[in-house]
Amino acid sequence: MPQFPLPPGSTIGVLGGGQLGRMLAEAASRLGFDVAVLEREADSPAGRVCARLIVAAYDDGEGLRALAEAADVVTFEFENVPAASVAQLAQFGAEVAPGARALAVAQDRFDEKTFLNANGCPTVAFAAASTAAEAIDAVARIGVPALMKTRREGYDGKGQSWVKDVADAGRIFEALGGARVIVEAAAPFVRELSVIAARGRDGEVAVYPLGENQHENGVLRRTSAPADISPPTAAEAERIAARILDGLDYVGVIGVELFEMADGSLLVNEIAPRVHNTGHWTQDGCQVDQFEQHIRAVAGWPLGPTDAIARIEMLNLLGDEAGAWRSLAAEPATRVHLYGKRAAKPGRKMGHVNRVRPL
Template sequence: MTQFPLPPGSTIGVLGGGQLGRMLAEAASRLGFDVAVLERDADSPAGRVAAKLLVAPYDDPAALKALAEASDVVTYEFENVPAASLETLMALEVEVAPGPKALSAAQDRVDEKTFLNSQGVATVAFAAAATAAEAAEAVAKIGVPCLMKTRREGYDGKGQRWVEHVADAAAVFEALGARPVIVEAPADFVRELSVIAARGRDGAVVAYPLAENHHEGGILRRTLAPAATTPQLSEQADRIAAKVLTGLGYIGVIGIELFELADGRLLVNEIAPRVHNTGHWTQDGCEVDQFEQHIRAVAGWPLAPARTIAQVEMLNLLGEEVDAWPKFAAEPETRLHLYGKREAKPGRKMGHINRVKPLR
């Protein structure tokens, strides 16, 4: 079995080859680690900066065996990798972090909210449905308007629709593919926040300051951090993060999306068991960013402080917006982070910029 902390020169395996994997690989490299990536695409952002690339489906037994043999610990860059793949890796006696409990919870929206409530963490009211008739019953129970989402998959606003009338429930259920769904009450929130937090192998928990997020069309557009907040609100977010991380027995960085209500309470919208888009501001706003923090955690190193050094406005660059890179590169207050994706499709995250200002 692997002995922790991992020394420099060890190899960290990553399931997934997108931009998050790329930035994890860059952070690992700074600490002296090699990275082995398992990815379906032979020309992926992470694969091009990794020491080793395995091209295969995420559930390919031979590829998982090769990843296990090459790695001292394995992590993942997004939550849609099969939970069974993690079980396979663990059966091959390689350490996996975060573990399958976190991945399973995040892959099913009903399981996720059920877990959160079991830890004393508040969410909106919700109900599950697997048929059109059950969907109508769930909508009647929760009340309208409400949001119907597929229980599994769907991100950046996909796989969800508003239900304005109980009579529409069956049609919305069918429009979502007649798959099991969750029906959620709307959150009467004043703003969307998130907390990026980490838990180490020794149980230590570190949380970054709250970030304020703005979405367009279900896609994160802009993050302001640290968010303007009160000590009470920050302490509430830290308590939520600690409950979630401890309840999952979590190792690594997690993103927790929050709704701030008018009365000052925080509700959890969802959790992401990985480094997170709303934490990209930490790359230029903190002493140690979320990517290095994750590598530290999974490698069994001490967690770093989450102290801020600047105020940051993070903007996602979608599609052809990336073509403005010369303009951004010329702005003295702007830090440009590009993902190396070959094709700029509409709505595709091609990079982000962090506009940096002194702390207030």
């Protein structure tokens, strides 16, 4: 097993070669680490900036063995990594952070909300269903309108549907594939907030200022940070983040999406056991951004400061919007972050910009 803290020159392994893996690799490089990426595609955003690329499926035994042998610690860029892959990495002697429990909790929406409630983090009312009849019963108990989601997978608005009439619940269950679902009560929230937080190997917790998020068609469009919130709301968000991190014995950066209610109270919508889109503002708004913070945490280094040094509006560039790079780069207060993806598909996240204003 590796000895922490890892010295510069050590190798960080990353499962996944997308934009989050790319930005993790760039952050690790600044700290003197090499990065080994396991990714299914030979030409990927992270694969082109890492020291070593292992081209294999996420559940390929030989690929996982190669990653375990190459890396001193392994992390992942998205939460839908097969749990069996993490178990295999451990069998091969790899240290994986965040750990398997965080991954398992975040991969099942019912388990996630059950965990949150058990750790004193409030959510909307919810119920599970495995059949069309159970889905009808769950919606009847929760009340309409209700949001029905597949318990596993699904992101950016996929794998979910609103139920406006109990009589439609069975049909919607079947339309979602007949898989196990969670039925959630509607949340009459004022706005969506998010908090990015980190926990080190020594249990130290660092929390970034909250961001305010706006979505379009189920996809994050912009985050403004630091959000204009009251001190009690900020303190509650920090309490929630700390309880989640400690409850999972977590190591690394986590994203926590929150609903702010009319009275200023907060409900947890969901957690993401990784660096998060709503934390991209930290790249130009904080001394140590979320990507460097994650590398520090998994490598056993001290966590960095999280204070904001600027106000940021982060705007996702979707599809061919990234083609406006020339005009965006000409804006003095705009910082352009492009992901190096080859094909600009409609709705695909191709990059983001951070528009910087003084605090």
